[in-house]
Amino acid sequence: MQALIVELEPVLGERLTTVASIREQHGHDESWHHPAAPDAVCFPHSTEEVAAVVKACAAHRVPVIPYGVGTSIEGQVIADHGGLCVDLSQMNAILAVRPEDMDATVQPGVTRTQLNTDLRATGLFFSVDPGADASMGGMASTRASGTNTVRYGTIRDNVLAMTVVMPDGRVVRTGSRARKSAAGYDLNHLMIGAEGTLGIITELTVKLHGLPEAISSATVAFDDVAGAVNTVIASIQYGIPMARIELMDALAMRAVKAFSGLDHAEKPTLFLEFHGTHAGVKEQAEIMAELCQEFGGSDFAWATQEEERNALWQARHDAAYAAKALRPGMEFLATDICVPISQLAECIEATQADVAESGLVAPLLGHVGDGNFHLVVAVDRDSEEELETLAAFNQRLIDRALAAGGTCTGEHGIGTGKRAYMEAEHGEGWAVMRAIKAALDPLGIMNPGKLV
Amino acid sequence: MQALIVELEPVLGERLTTVASIREQHGHDESWHHPAAPDAVCFPHSTEEVAAVVKACAAHRVPVIPYGVGTSIEGQVIADHGGLCVDLSQMNAILAVRPEDMDATVQPGVTRTQLNTDLRATGLFFSVDPGADASMGGMASTRASGTNTVRYGTIRDNVLAMTVVMPDGRVVRTGSRARKSAAGYDLNHLMIGAEGTLGIITELTVKLHGLPEAISSATVAFDDVAGAVNTVIASIQYGIPMARIELMDALAMRAVKAFSGLDHAEKPTLFLEFHGTHAGVKEQAEIMAELCQEFGGSDFAWATQEEERNALWQARHDAAYAAKALRPGMEFLATDICVPISQLAECIEATQADVAESGLVAPLLGHVGDGNFHLVVAVDRDSEEELETLAAFNQRLIDRALAAGGTCTGEHGIGTGKRAYMEAEHGEGWAVMRAIKAALDPLGIMNPGKLV
Known part of the structure; x- marks a missing residue:
C-alpha cells in the first residue's frame, strides 16, 4: 500500500489521501452492513487517471473499490479487504447531450438529478430514479431501477455504451450509440450490474426520453394490500402504459406522512402516474379509475399541478428514509x-x-x-x-x-x-460468473469479496 | 469423429446421421458464404441429450455447431472446421404460455410463426420478426430483431431467461421469470448474440405483448429517400409510439412488386404501423400524416382490413427474397x-x-x-x-x-x-471477448471460427 501511494502521489497529488475521516466516510453505505474503511481514497479526474490508478493497484496487488456517492445498500462500497477507494464524484461532467438522438454522454460521478436539471431546456429526461440521488456510474454498477421502470425500463435498458477501465488498466468501450447491435458478446450488459468487480465505469452514454405532452399523477387508497396488488396486476394485463405504479402499505404511509407531511390516509395506497398525449392520459386514467373501483380503491386524489406532483414523488422517493425515521x-x-x-x-x-x-x-x-x-x-x-x-x-x-x-x-x-443466496438462485450459473471473474480479473483486485 | 459417433449412437440412434445429403443441407446458410458440411448431424430431443452430446464432443475434441433453421446470413451455421451439427429443430415444443405474466417458455426449435399461431387465442403475441421464419434459439443466438423493434425491442429485450448447455456439458439457467433482477453478472445477455460460441440454448422464456386494441397500417410514397428518412427522424423525435417504421427504396419496391404483387408506385416508400387504443391510433396516424406531408410524402394508402395488413407485411418480410429474385x-x-x-x-x-x-x-x-x-x-x-x-x-x-x-x-x-470488422468496432473490447471465450470454452469446440 505504501509503495502504491508513493507511486500514485505524483499523478494525483492532494487527490490521494489517507486522512482518517475521509477514509471512514468512504467505508460505509446506507445499510446495516458493518463499515470497513479503505486504506486510502483517491479522486481521479479522467479515464486516463483511473487507468493509471488501476494499473498501479494491479502492480502492487492492492484492492480497488469504485465509489460513487455511497448510497448502495448491500455493502458494495465497503472496503472489507482494505485497499484503495476510487471516488469518482469529481468526474461529474455532462460531456454531450444530443437531443436529435435522444442520448447523452456523462462521466460516472454525475447524479441523476444533476443530469435531469441539465436537461430541463431540452424537453428530454433520464428516467432511472432509485430513491437516492445516486451517481450514474453507481446506478449502472448495481443495475439500479426505480419508480418508472414499468414504462421506461431499468438502467440496463437505458445505457447504450460505456467506457470501462479493466482490471489490468486497459480501456474498453462497450457498445456504441446505435440503438441496437449484433456485434459480438454483450460487454455492455456484462458490465452493468457487475458492481465494480470487472472494472471501473468512467463514461456512460445513456438513452433519454421525451417529456410527455401530458402527465397526471394520483394516489388511491385501498382497505387491504390485496386490493391494491390485484389492481396493479389487472392494469398490467390490460396493457395500460402507465409510467409509475407504486405501492405503500399502511405502515409505510404512516412513516411517509410523518417524514414528508403528506396528508393521506394510513391505508395501503397506490401512487400512479400517467404519461402521454392529453387525450391518451385521460383515457388511461379513466380505465385505471374503473379498475381501482373494481378492486375496492377509494379516495382517488389527483395531483394536477406540477408542484403537487413533485411533492408526491419526492415523498415516494424519500420513503426509505421515512421508514428509517x-x-x-x-x-x-x-x-x-x-x-x-x-x-x-x-x-x-x-x-x-x-x-x-x-x-x-x-x-x-x-x-x-x-x-x-x-x-x-x-x-x-x-x-x-x-x-x-x-x-x-x-x-x-x-x-x-x-x-x-x-x-x-x-x-x-x-x-x-x-452472496449467500447466489448459489440457490443461479446454481451452476454462479460458477460461470466466477469463471468470468477469474478470466477478466485474474489478480482478484477489483472490489474483492463482492458479488462472486 | 468416428469414436464420437460410436459413443453417441446408443444415445441418439437414427437421430445421428452422416448421410451426405443431410450433411450438405446443414452446411450452408441463406447468404453468399461458401458452404462447408459438418461431418455428422444430430437431432436431440432434450436438454439432457444436448448435454450428453456436448460432453462427448468435448471428450473427443470435436467442433459443435448449433443449428436452428439455417436462415442466418453471416455464415453462423457453416461447418468451416467440420464437426457435429446439432440440429435443434425437433426440440420444438411450446412448454408453457402464461397469459397472466405475459411470458412463454419454449424449446429452441420453435419458430416465431409457430409461437404466434399457438398464441392466437390468448390475445398476446411474440414481437420479434426477422424476415425469415427463424427459430427462437437461432434468433436469440444471433441477437435478431425485425420490423417492430422500434416499439417492442430486439430479442435482447424480449428474452427473460434461458437454459444453456455450456461447452463442458454443464446446464446453466440464465435469469428468471422476474421482470428485472440485479443478481450477479448478466449471463442472459452474454448468451444472447453469442452465436453458439459459448453454449447451446435449449430453452427460452420470452416476453409476450398484448395485441393492441387497434392496429392500423399504411404506406406512404416519397419522391426521394431523404424525404422518407427525414420523416422517420421527425416522428421518432416527436415521440410517436409507432409499432413499425420501415423503408424501401424505389428498387426494393420494384422487387417487391414483382415478387409479392403489391400494387404500389416504384418510389421510396415508408411502411408504417400504429398500435394502441382506437383513439390513440387515430391520434398517432393523424400526427404522422402531417409529418409525411411536410417532408413530401404522398399516396398515403391505408390497409384497414386484417387481410390487407397481412399481405402488406408479408411482402415486407419477403423483401430480401424479392431482392434476390x-x-x-x-x-x-x-x-x-x-x-x-x-x-x-x-x-x-x-x-x-x-x-x-x-x-x-x-x-x-x-x-x-x-x-x-x-x-x-x-x-x-x-x-x-x-x-x-x-x-x-x-x-x-x-x-x-x-x-x-x-x-x-x-x-x-x-x-x-x-469478424474482420470486430477490431475496428471494439478495439480492446474484442480481446475481452476472446478472454471470455477462452474462459468458458477452453477447448474451443463451440462453433469454432465464429464471432471471436
Missing part, C-alpha cells in the same frame, strides 16, 4: 425480492403473515408494476440475535421468491449482503 | 449497418452515391426507426473479383457507420462474415 438511531435492512406478477399477491400476503409472526416492524413499499417490493426493517447491527432473526426472515422471503420463479434482488444488487 | 441464380450479401438516427439521412445518402459509383444493383430496405438498413447485393461467389468489389464496398459502408458512432451489424451478427 420510524426508529431513529437504528440501522436498516431493505429486502428486495422480485417475482412474476401473477405471484405477487400471494407472495406479499405470505410475507406479511411472516412479518406479523416474526414481530417485525417492516413497512412495505415497492415497484409493484415490476413485481418488486421492499420491506425496510430496523436492526441493531451490534446485536447478533437481531441480525440472525432478520437473516432468517430474509432467507424465507428469498426462498419464497425463488420458488415463485423470481429473484433475490430486483434492484439493490448482491454486494456482500446477498 | 431480381437476379435469380446468384448468391447474395446483405449489409447491416446501424447508426444514430441523426446520422441516418447523411449515411444513406453517402451510401447511395457509393452504390451508384460502384455500379452495384443494391435495393435498400430497412428498419429506419432503429437507424438500421440493409442493401441486398447479388454476387457470384465463385468470382474473386466480385467478392473483392463487394468486400471493399462493405468496408466503406462499415467505416461510415463506425465514424457515425454506429455498428457494423444491427441484427445479422458476426459469424465469419463480419
Whole structure:
C-alpha cells in the first residue's frame, strides 16, 4: 500500500489521501452492513487517471473499490479487504447531450438529478430514479431501477455504451450509440450490474426520453394490500402504459406522512402516474379509475399541478428514509425480492403473515408494476440475535421468491449482503460468473469479496 | 469423429446421421458464404441429450455447431472446421404460455410463426420478426430483431431467461421469470448474440405483448429517400409510439412488386404501423400524416382490413427474397449497418452515391426507426473479383457507420462474415471477448471460427 501511494502521489497529488475521516466516510453505505474503511481514497479526474490508478493497484496487488456517492445498500462500497477507494464524484461532467438522438454522454460521478436539471431546456429526461440521488456510474454498477421502470425500463435498458477501465488498466468501450447491435458478446450488459468487480465505469452514454405532452399523477387508497396488488396486476394485463405504479402499505404511509407531511390516509395506497398525449392520459386514467373501483380503491386524489406532483414523488422517493425515521438511531435492512406478477399477491400476503409472526416492524413499499417490493426493517447491527432473526426472515422471503420463479434482488444488487443466496438462485450459473471473474480479473483486485 | 459417433449412437440412434445429403443441407446458410458440411448431424430431443452430446464432443475434441433453421446470413451455421451439427429443430415444443405474466417458455426449435399461431387465442403475441421464419434459439443466438423493434425491442429485450448447455456439458439457467433482477453478472445477455460460441440454448422464456386494441397500417410514397428518412427522424423525435417504421427504396419496391404483387408506385416508400387504443391510433396516424406531408410524402394508402395488413407485411418480410429474385441464380450479401438516427439521412445518402459509383444493383430496405438498413447485393461467389468489389464496398459502408458512432451489424451478427470488422468496432473490447471465450470454452469446440 505504501509503495502504491508513493507511486500514485505524483499523478494525483492532494487527490490521494489517507486522512482518517475521509477514509471512514468512504467505508460505509446506507445499510446495516458493518463499515470497513479503505486504506486510502483517491479522486481521479479522467479515464486516463483511473487507468493509471488501476494499473498501479494491479502492480502492487492492492484492492480497488469504485465509489460513487455511497448510497448502495448491500455493502458494495465497503472496503472489507482494505485497499484503495476510487471516488469518482469529481468526474461529474455532462460531456454531450444530443437531443436529435435522444442520448447523452456523462462521466460516472454525475447524479441523476444533476443530469435531469441539465436537461430541463431540452424537453428530454433520464428516467432511472432509485430513491437516492445516486451517481450514474453507481446506478449502472448495481443495475439500479426505480419508480418508472414499468414504462421506461431499468438502467440496463437505458445505457447504450460505456467506457470501462479493466482490471489490468486497459480501456474498453462497450457498445456504441446505435440503438441496437449484433456485434459480438454483450460487454455492455456484462458490465452493468457487475458492481465494480470487472472494472471501473468512467463514461456512460445513456438513452433519454421525451417529456410527455401530458402527465397526471394520483394516489388511491385501498382497505387491504390485496386490493391494491390485484389492481396493479389487472392494469398490467390490460396493457395500460402507465409510467409509475407504486405501492405503500399502511405502515409505510404512516412513516411517509410523518417524514414528508403528506396528508393521506394510513391505508395501503397506490401512487400512479400517467404519461402521454392529453387525450391518451385521460383515457388511461379513466380505465385505471374503473379498475381501482373494481378492486375496492377509494379516495382517488389527483395531483394536477406540477408542484403537487413533485411533492408526491419526492415523498415516494424519500420513503426509505421515512421508514428509517420510524426508529431513529437504528440501522436498516431493505429486502428486495422480485417475482412474476401473477405471484405477487400471494407472495406479499405470505410475507406479511411472516412479518406479523416474526414481530417485525417492516413497512412495505415497492415497484409493484415490476413485481418488486421492499420491506425496510430496523436492526441493531451490534446485536447478533437481531441480525440472525432478520437473516432468517430474509432467507424465507428469498426462498419464497425463488420458488415463485423470481429473484433475490430486483434492484439493490448482491454486494456482500446477498452472496449467500447466489448459489440457490443461479446454481451452476454462479460458477460461470466466477469463471468470468477469474478470466477478466485474474489478480482478484477489483472490489474483492463482492458479488462472486 | 468416428469414436464420437460410436459413443453417441446408443444415445441418439437414427437421430445421428452422416448421410451426405443431410450433411450438405446443414452446411450452408441463406447468404453468399461458401458452404462447408459438418461431418455428422444430430437431432436431440432434450436438454439432457444436448448435454450428453456436448460432453462427448468435448471428450473427443470435436467442433459443435448449433443449428436452428439455417436462415442466418453471416455464415453462423457453416461447418468451416467440420464437426457435429446439432440440429435443434425437433426440440420444438411450446412448454408453457402464461397469459397472466405475459411470458412463454419454449424449446429452441420453435419458430416465431409457430409461437404466434399457438398464441392466437390468448390475445398476446411474440414481437420479434426477422424476415425469415427463424427459430427462437437461432434468433436469440444471433441477437435478431425485425420490423417492430422500434416499439417492442430486439430479442435482447424480449428474452427473460434461458437454459444453456455450456461447452463442458454443464446446464446453466440464465435469469428468471422476474421482470428485472440485479443478481450477479448478466449471463442472459452474454448468451444472447453469442452465436453458439459459448453454449447451446435449449430453452427460452420470452416476453409476450398484448395485441393492441387497434392496429392500423399504411404506406406512404416519397419522391426521394431523404424525404422518407427525414420523416422517420421527425416522428421518432416527436415521440410517436409507432409499432413499425420501415423503408424501401424505389428498387426494393420494384422487387417487391414483382415478387409479392403489391400494387404500389416504384418510389421510396415508408411502411408504417400504429398500435394502441382506437383513439390513440387515430391520434398517432393523424400526427404522422402531417409529418409525411411536410417532408413530401404522398399516396398515403391505408390497409384497414386484417387481410390487407397481412399481405402488406408479408411482402415486407419477403423483401430480401424479392431482392434476390431480381437476379435469380446468384448468391447474395446483405449489409447491416446501424447508426444514430441523426446520422441516418447523411449515411444513406453517402451510401447511395457509393452504390451508384460502384455500379452495384443494391435495393435498400430497412428498419429506419432503429437507424438500421440493409442493401441486398447479388454476387457470384465463385468470382474473386466480385467478392473483392463487394468486400471493399462493405468496408466503406462499415467505416461510415463506425465514424457515425454506429455498428457494423444491427441484427445479422458476426459469424465469419463480419469478424474482420470486430477490431475496428471494439478495439480492446474484442480481446475481452476472446478472454471470455477462452474462459468458458477452453477447448474451443463451440462453433469454432465464429464471432471471436
